[in-house]
Amino acid sequence: MLKRLSKYIKKLNIKKKTTIKDIANVLNISPAAVSKALHDDSRISEKTKRAVKQVAKNLNYQPNHLASALRKGKSHLVGVIVPRTNSNFFSSVIQNIEEELDKEGYNIIITQSNESYKKECRNIDTLLFTQVDGIIASMANETIDLDYYEKIKSKGIPLILFDRGENDLNVDYIGINDYESSHLIVDHLVQQGCKRIAHIGGYKHTRIFNNRIRGYIDALKKHNLPIEDELLIESNLTTEDGRKKMTQLLALKNRPDAVYAAGDYAALGAQQVLNEQDIKMPHDIALVGFGNEPFTAMVTPSITSINQHSTEIGKQAAKTFLEHAKKTTIKQQLNKIILDAELIVRDSSNLKHI
Amino acid sequence: MLKRLSKYIKKLNIKKKTTIKDIANVLNISPAAVSKALHDDSRISEKTKRAVKQVAKNLNYQPNHLASALRKGKSHLVGVIVPRTNSNFFSSVIQNIEEELDKEGYNIIITQSNESYKKECRNIDTLLFTQVDGIIASMANETIDLDYYEKIKSKGIPLILFDRGENDLNVDYIGINDYESSHLIVDHLVQQGCKRIAHIGGYKHTRIFNNRIRGYIDALKKHNLPIEDELLIESNLTTEDGRKKMTQLLALKNRPDAVYAAGDYAALGAQQVLNEQDIKMPHDIALVGFGNEPFTAMVTPSITSINQHSTEIGKQAAKTFLEHAKKTTIKQQLNKIILDAELIVRDSSNLKHI
DNA sequence: TATTAATGCTTAAACGTTTAATCAATTTTT
DNA sequence: AAAAATTGATTAAACGTTTAAGCATTAATA
Structure with missing residues (x-):
């Protein structure tokens, strides 16, 4: 021998x-x-x-992985689609998906849509072409037409959505309680004495942003505060647009005394405008963001925000896929995992500490 | 029919x-x-x-991609290894690699080492197992032993390094001119009137950090400033360690009048300590970071930093791989692409604007 | 007109594994 | 001691594609 x-x-x-x-x-x-x-x-x-x-x-x-994959009809690859990777939320979700799947011998292919519907479709095609065993995705802002996602389902490939896409397709979904989050925020602002609370919201057609808007409105009602059209603005939630919408709000005859932005980057833009015009937070206007991006703790004043539990979302998404992978029968059905969000109060809305 | x-x-x-x-x-x-x-x-x-x-x-x-990949012996997959994805530098490099490779029908598999040598080795094994056609990597801080990278080379798989790993293996490398960057920074600080410039540097065994240290020393010499051991500190460059090292510097009998940190996160930690102790930047101590992470423009005062040209690095890395892929003969050799860095002056070091 | 070249296809093997079906040898059960 | 079950392997086909080699048929050349 x-x-x-x-x-x-x-x-x-x-x-x-x-x-x-x-x-x-x-x-x-x-x-x-x-x-x-x-x-x-x-x-x-x-x-x-x-x-x-x-x-x-x-x-x-x-x-030879290719040979065994071909023979077994399984690539042991999972596709991930996110709007972008350079936000801390998505990069953290991805990291946790990877760690969880790695344990079971799966690898991930990460693709970015850059919030573009067209890019997202290309990504889906690419992933299907690469013969992934499943797809974990968070939808682009632009995405309204769901045909491409239906295509995934129709091929019998497990599809798991997180953050963006709740309910829209009949598949598993992991996210936080957006409706409740708005209540947490409005309750907090009212407690600080705010009476005219503005909301720079995301696009209504995206369910999570719609939920935040609904939560905002219902919470105002709960506190017997009037709902005013001029205080509820739709935005793409970039820093740039946050600046624009804040400027718009400051131009009102009757300015708000609090601004709740549905995203941290938009809140950052709003803050920049406030700082430039020397409007004091929280005294003149209180500010709250959403997502708990690390920079919210770094800027001055630090920005109150909602922790979206990226770690937990990533892990749950991976686990959900693994359950699908173990089963032979593919029965996709709506199965929601909704995590409780957490309000992180910081200087931008905390009167007591000033 | x-x-x-x-x-x-x-x-x-x-x-x-x-x-x-x-x-x-x-x-x-x-x-x-x-x-x-x-x-x-x-x-x-x-x-x-x-x-x-x-x-x-x-x-x-x-x-069926798997079948053709098996037959052709090419997976059309490229592995990417980064210390982490949630820094803007790496996420931007990745995005540009992806865009460039996508044009030629390649997909990327992203893995994170979390700065751990062990994790990096596992990542390499995973990528080799997945039969990637090439690997584009930036090394973890911990990595000293290069056996695992030699393994990639010995398998005849194109290896391209960026940012971390210059010269250490005999392969293509894309990065910025670290030595020159230190000169830019020191020149700028001297111009602002600084005389005792401290450097919170990275690990000396990592070539890029060593280059920054050499640049720092040589630039001091150039300006006839004394090189003092107590002003040159080695760090892992996290925010936490930045705080620690700044505290250490403030404890000196003879405090520095400027601090140059080899990473933005460390600079952020330093800034937090300075803010907490009410030490004014740049008047009492000027502060400079490295990497031009977006938050450097967001914090107060905004932090002067070095733009690392992530876009260009990503594109060049991808293009370098594609050249390898087109050739049939695999001759790996050191082929450096060194980009000029750019100093972005902000409030933390700019006396004139205060 | 015979010879060569070009065109348009087919055949069959190969890429490296996995797996159902089978078989021989041994062991266990009646 | 014959029948049945178990053990430990083999054979051959299959996964879906690519490609070198070959073979007619038609077109171009001498």
Whole structure:
């Protein structure tokens, strides 16, 4: 055996990669036996298994993932679609998805839509083409037409949505309680003595932003505060647009005494305008964001925000996929996991600490 | 032909996916002809090509990527290894790599080392296992032993390093001129009247940080300023450690009048301490960071920093890989692309604007 | 008109695994 | 001691594509 082995090692310097066949040749057994031995099949003797594993190590055998994926019809790849990776929320979700899936031998392919519907469609095509075993996604702002997501479902590929996309398709969803979050925020602002609370909201057609708007309105009603059209603005929630919408609010004859932005980046834009015009937070106007991006704690004043539990969302999304992967029967159905959000009060809305 | 087609469409509702064979059967030609037609082989008639493409569309044919990858020995997947994705620098590099590779039909698999050597090794194994066609990486802080990277090279897989890892392996590298950057910073601080410039540097064993340290020392010499050991500190450059090292510097009998941190997060930590102790920037102590993370423009005072050209680095890394991919001969050799860095002066070091 | 070249396709093997079906040898059960 | 069950392997096909080699048929050249 030793002679055969060294003969093969010599050949390897010329030849390409070690295959299951090489191991079989060394040991004078069939490739099938080798495959089974490597997978600890019960019908292979312990002796053979040990021998196979030893030779595999000596020859520096690396299984050909493509071949096994082709044969088994599973790529062990999971696609992830996010609007962008450079927000802390998404990068943290991704990190946790990866950690959880890694344990089970899955890899992830990350794609970014940059909030563009067209890019998102291209991403879906790419992932389907790459033969992923599942897709975990958060939708772009622009996305209204859901045909492309239906395409995933129709191929029988498990689809899990998080953050954006609740209810819109009949698939698993993980997110926080947006409606309740708005209540937390408005309750807090009212407690601080605010009476004219403005909301720079996201696009109404996106369910989570709609929920935040509904929560905002219902919470105002709860406190017997009037709902005024001029205080409720729709935005794409970028820093740039946050600046624009804040300027718009300051132009009102009757200015608000609090601004609740549905995203931290928009809140940042609003803050910049307030700072530039020397309007004091929270005294003149209280400010609240959404998402608890790290910078909210860094800026002056620090911005009150909602913690979206990115860690938990990532882990749950991964686990949900793994459950699908284990089952053979594919029955997609709406299965919501809604996490409680948490209000992080900071200087921008906290009168007591000033 | 129409009958055959509809017959097949019916079968498809029961059967799995459309393959090249299905198309061949419909048209009564060989699978080989179909494959060639789909790839616009010159030996196939236009008529056949048109027919094949039409049927492919009708049957909703999606090529099986795994099968072609197996046959061709190329996965069209590129692995990316970064310390983390939630810094703006890395997420921007990644985004640009992706965009550039997407044009040529490549996908990327992103992995994070979290600055851990062990995790990095696992990532490399994973990527090799997934049969990536190349790896683009920036090394973890911890990484000193380069055996694992040698493993990539020895398998003949193109390896491209960026930011971290210059010169350490004999492969392509894309980065900025760190040595020169330190000169830019020191020159600027001296111009502001600073005489005792401290440096919170990264680990010396990492070449880029070593270069920044060398640049710092040489620039001090150039300006005839003394080099003092107590002003040169090694750090892991996290926000937390930035706080610690700043506190350490403030405890000196002879405090510095400027602090240059080799990373923005460390600069942020330093700034927090200065703000808390009511030490004015830049008047009492001027502060400079490195990396131009977006938050440097958001905090008060905004922090002067070095723009690392993440966009350009990402694009160049991708292009470098693509060049490798086109060549058949694999000759890895050191081929450095060094971009000029740019100093962004902000309030934390700009006396004139105060 | 015979010879060569170009065109348009087919055949069959290959990529590296996995797995259903089978078989021989051994062990257990009647 | 014959029948049945278990053990430990083998054989061969399959996953879906690509491609080198080959083979007619038609077109171009001498």
